[in-house]
Amino acid sequence: MLDVAQAVEIDSVVKRYGTVTALHGVSMAIAEGEFFTLLGPSGCGKTTLLRCIAGFEQVSGGAIRLHGEDIAPLPPHKRMVNTVFQNYALFPHMTVLDNVTFGLLRRGWGTRDAEARGREVLRLVQLSEFAQRRPGQLSGGQQQRVALARALAPRPKVLLLDEPLSALDLKLRQAVRSELKSIQRETGIAFVFVTHDQEEALTMSDRIAVMSAGHVQQVGPPREIYEAPQTRFVADFIGETNLIDVTVTQVSGAVARLQLPGGAAMDCPAAPGARPGPGHLSVRPERLSLCAAGQGDLAAVMQDHVYLGTDTQLLMRLADGARLVVRQQAGSGTVPDPGAALGLRIEAGAARLLAD
Amino acid sequence: MTDLRHFTGFRPLTVLCLFILYAPLVIVAVYSFNESTSITRWGGFSLKWYVDVFTGPEAPKFRDAAINSFTIAIGAATCATLIATAAAVAMTRAGRFRGKLASLALINLPLMVPEIVTAVASLVFFITIGLTTGLLTIFLAHVVFCIPFAYLPISARMQSVPDVYEQAAMDLYATPWEAFRLILLPLMAPGILSGFLLAFIISLDDFLITNFVKGAGVETLPTAIFGSVKQGIKPNIMAISTLLLGVSVVCVTLSWLIGRAGQKR
Numbered sequence: 001m002l003d004v005a006q007a008v009e010i011d012s013v014v015k016r017y018g019t020v021t022a023l024h025g026v027s028m029a030i031a032e033g034e035f036f037t038l039l040g041p042s043g044c045g046k047t048t049l050l051r052c053i054a055g056f057e058q059v060s061g062g063a064i065r066l067h068g069e070d071i072a073p074l075p076p077h078k079r080m081v082n083t084v085f086q087n088y089a090l091f092p093h094m095t096v097l098d099n100v101t102f103g104l105l106r107r108g109w110g111t112r113d114a115e116a117r118g119r120e121v122l123r124l125v126q127l128s129e130f131a132q133r134r135p136g137q138l139s140g141g142q143q144q145r146v147a148l149a150r151a152l153a154p155r156p157k158v159l160l161l162d163e164p165l166s167a168l169d170l171k172l173r174q175a176v177r178s179e180l181k182s183i184q185r186e187t188g189i190a191f192v193f194v195t196h197d198q199e200e201a202l203t204m205s206d207r208i209a210v211m212s213a214g215h216v217q218q219v220g221p222p223r224e225i226y227e228a229p230q231t232r233f234v235a236d237f238i239g240e241t242n243l244i245d246v247t248v249t250q251v252s253g254a255v256a257r258l259q260l261p262g263g264a265a266m267d268c269p270a271a272p273g274a275r276p277g278p279g280h281l282s283v284r285p286e287r288l289s290l291c292a293a294g295q296g297d298l299a300a301v302m303q304d305h306v307y308l309g310t311d312t313q314l315l316m317r318l319a320d321g322a323r324l325v326v327r328q329q330a331g332s333g334t335v336p337d338p339g340a341a342l343g344l345r346i347e348a349g350a351a352r353l354l355a356d
Numbered sequence: 357m358t359d360l361r362h363f364t365g366f367r368p369l370t371v372l373c374l375f376i377l378y379a380p381l382v383i384v385a386v387y388s389f390n391e392s393t394s395i396t397r398w399g400g401f402s403l404k405w406y407v408d409v410f411t412g413p414e415a416p417k418f419r420d421a422a423i424n425s426f427t428i429a430i431g432a433a434t435c436a437t438l439i440a441t442a443a444a445v446a447m448t449r450a451g452r453f454r455g456k457l458a459s460l461a462l463i464n465l466p467l468m469v470p471e472i473v474t475a476v477a478s479l480v481f482f483i484t485i486g487l488t489t490g491l492l493t494i495f496l497a498h499v500v501f502c503i504p505f506a507y508l509p510i511s512a513r514m515q516s517v518p519d520v521y522e523q524a525a526m527d528l529y530a531t532p533w534e535a536f537r538l539i540l541l542p543l544m545a546p547g548i549l550s551g552f553l554l555a556f557i558i559s560l561d562d563f564l565i566t567n568f569v570k571g572a573g574v575e576t577l578p579t580a581i582f583g584s585v586k587q588g589i590k591p592n593i594m595a596i597s598t599l600l601l602g603v604s605v606v607c608v609t610l611s612w613l614i615g616r617a618g619q620k621r
Contacts, residue, residue, distance in 0.1 A: 056523055076526040089524040093542045102538075103528030154529065 005032040007067065007158050007190035008053065014061035015048055015214075022048045024214045025062065030158070030192060031206075035184050037193045039201040040211035041237070046194045049211075050160050053192065054083050066157055077106070082151035083160040087167060088143050090135035096122070096146050097131040103154040121149040124183065141172045148180070152187060159184075161193045165200060177204055198238050202226060210234050230271035230355050235282035242288070242324045244281040244298075248353065251276055256353045261320050262299050266351070273355035280354045285313070285327035287350035290336065296343030300324060302336040316344065381601065388594035395589050405595040412592060414584060421580035425560055428495050428576065433556035436502035437510070440551055441544070443503070444511040445536070449519060466501045474501060475568040482569060489571030497569050498559045505558045506551035509615055513547020514540075546614045553611035557604050 008030040015023040023045045030036045038046035051057040053064055055076030064072045071079050082103065090099050097118050104114035122128050125145040135143055144164060151159055165173045181204050184191050195201055201208050202222040210217040210225060210233070218225060218234045229235035232243060250257040256270035258279065268281065293299065300316040312335060314326040326344065328335070336342060360366065388406070392399025409418060443463055447456070466474065478497045487493055521543065525535035563578040570579060577600060584593055
């Protein structure tokens with residue numbers, strides 16, 4: 001990572017509103033040409049961080065470097081970053097083309113050059129025929145693309161996107177995802193994308209920063225975030241997971257030895273920061289399989305099931321009363337009767353000890 | 357909730373109220389077309405009193421007064437609109453600042469203070485600072501009481517323009533001034549025009565304050581009409597009142613239509 005040029009460096013950024021702290025010294029680096037996602041529930045500080053990068057919020061501490069230059073003290077109009085707003089904020093009294101050339105003209109481009117560049121960007125988002133329309137005459141999806149074109153036109157060093165897909169309906173959202181991703185690849189501009197939608201984050205991002213309560217929980221590629229969560233928050237927030245109470249007997253490097261409920265011992269990968277003592281093991285429901293009672297890693301009793309089409313959710317209870325969910329793919333095996341005693345096998349390498 | 361229309365006596369009460377409110381206006385308007393010199397007996401249709409307003413013995417007086425009235429109304433409404441726009445920007449965009457509530461109260465105070473008090477106070481003030489009463493004092497007094505009327509539609513409009521537009525403009529390299537001029541101002545234009553028209557008509561119609569601060573020999577239309585009436589009501593007064601009523605109705609309707617068109621967008 002070190003030899004890759006950094007587009008944005010967030011260095012110990014603190015943001016306070018009066019007595020409330022929205023960002024507790026957040027740090028991360030976003031590489032040139034990267035699709036970087038800030039993911040978290042509402043109120044986690046992801047939008048605040050984006051607004052700090054854009055310049056709509058003044059940081060209370062720390063630095064934000066854009067290509068090495070600290071931009072934290074600059075007003076928004078002096079930062080070479082552009083934003084796609086949640087509700088697009090297209091200027092209603094201007095045509096689509098005037099919206100798109102607005103930033104270019106402010107940057108001192110000539111009218112003709114600006115118009116040529118504006119039409120080029122509109123071609124990129126496939127809206128050439130709509131150049132003379134007003135934003136009010138466009139559909140939500142078209143407005144979203146105008147907002148994207150407007151923000152891309154001045155060739156910003158970084159593009160900020162504030163939940164740009166949340167106002168679209170589900171079908172359109174899925175189509176726009178791949179479009180957005182391909183535009184990002186085509187332009188080579190680093191995207192900082194804010195969302196609370198984990199599916200959006202997993203499908204589009206090169207890397208994800210999971211945030212909670214003003215802290216960065218974990219930064220990594222989607223696969224790592226999903227398969228190797230480090231904290232309970234990340235394991236719980238991304239996808240569905242089973243958190244099993246375990247006793248950690250030994251941690252050596254990235255491997256821990258622990259005792260499962262019921263007494264069975266196992267070795268598994270441990271997140272950095274895991275310590276001996278009581279801990280939590282995360283196992284995804286699809287990485288658990290059924291076996292006969294007395295076998296496997298855990299003893300469970302079948303409670304109920306939920307049919308979901310592509311798969312079936314089996315709701316289980318452990319001897320200590322903890323609930324577990326097992327995902328069974330459609331057509332693979334029969335659904336046990338309620339009350340049946342079973343064994344559960346954890347797929348090798350699928351469990352992970354969390355740092356808590 | 358029970359529909360108001362189902363209360364006993366709702367309809368006759370409504371008719372009575374409307375009658376009391378508008379019958380005098382209708383009578384003035386109708387009798388301005390009266391052939392006879394009487395203001396109570398109908399003598400057939402005629403436009404002669406309208407001709408009289410423009411060419412009769414009192415025509416020069418009314419013409420001068422009308423020029424004064426319109427000059428003051430346009431000037432005062434323009435100044436009041438500028439001040440009200442600046443006030444609205446501060447009140448809706450500057451966030452919280454010390455004395456915000458006090459400022460809001462101060463802007464709207466002229467609506468609450470009895471007009472006669474403002475009139476007396478203005479006159480005393482002008483005399484104290486040694487300003488000779490005349491067109492200038494009328495103009496200054498009008499600017500002051502027009503501000504809240506201009507402020508109301510402008511701030512209402514501005515509150516309906518989310519500040520994300522200005523943020524988007526600044527994100528696209530517009531300086532704060534460019535964001536105001538290119539984005540906020542055009543979006544606020546309907547409110548500003550609406551506020552201007554309202555201020556204009558309030559200034560045009562004012563009698564009480566004008567009468568106090570106008571000084572000898574300077575007349576506006578309302579004071580000129582009042583002066584005429586003191587020598588007995590002639591139908592030409594009705595004609596000129598009807599004309600003034602027409603201007604008022606047009607301005608207020610325009611102000612309302614522009615405001616509404618702005619809201620819809």
